[in-house]
Amino acid sequence: VQLVESGGGLVQPGGSLRLSCEVSGFTLSSYHMTWFRQAPGKERELVAAIGNLGVSMRHVDSVRGRFTISRDTAKKTVYLQMNSLKPEDTAVYYCGAVKKWSDIVTMKNYDYWGLGTQVTVSS
Secondary structure (H helix, E strand, O other): OEEEEEOOEEEOOOOOEEEEEEEEOOOHHHOEEEEEEEOOOOOOEEEEEEOOOOOOEEEOOOOEOOEEEEEEOOOOEEEEEEOOOOHHHOEEEEEEEEOOHHHOOOHHHOOEEOOOEEEEEOO
């Protein structure tokens, strides 16, 4: 099983990035997928979630209207489009896979995690 995040980097405030999470070794359509982030000295927090069929979605208040989660089952990839980036969005971003929608905020119940990709928003 692998979840490989990519697309992170250094971007100026107001800029955009698109993160990708390519999965292998499990059936993507059987899992709800999420993006979490962890800033230095802070706990890992949920950013966005998308249901296994791509119908249910959730974006936390701090990113709603700026970030959009999506998935392409054929490409076995989950995306996070990030627009209007702010310095406070600086963090390592992780994708995760979980079986139950009710567990999306409970990290200990996740089946799989990626290793993360660094996003730095700075001028």
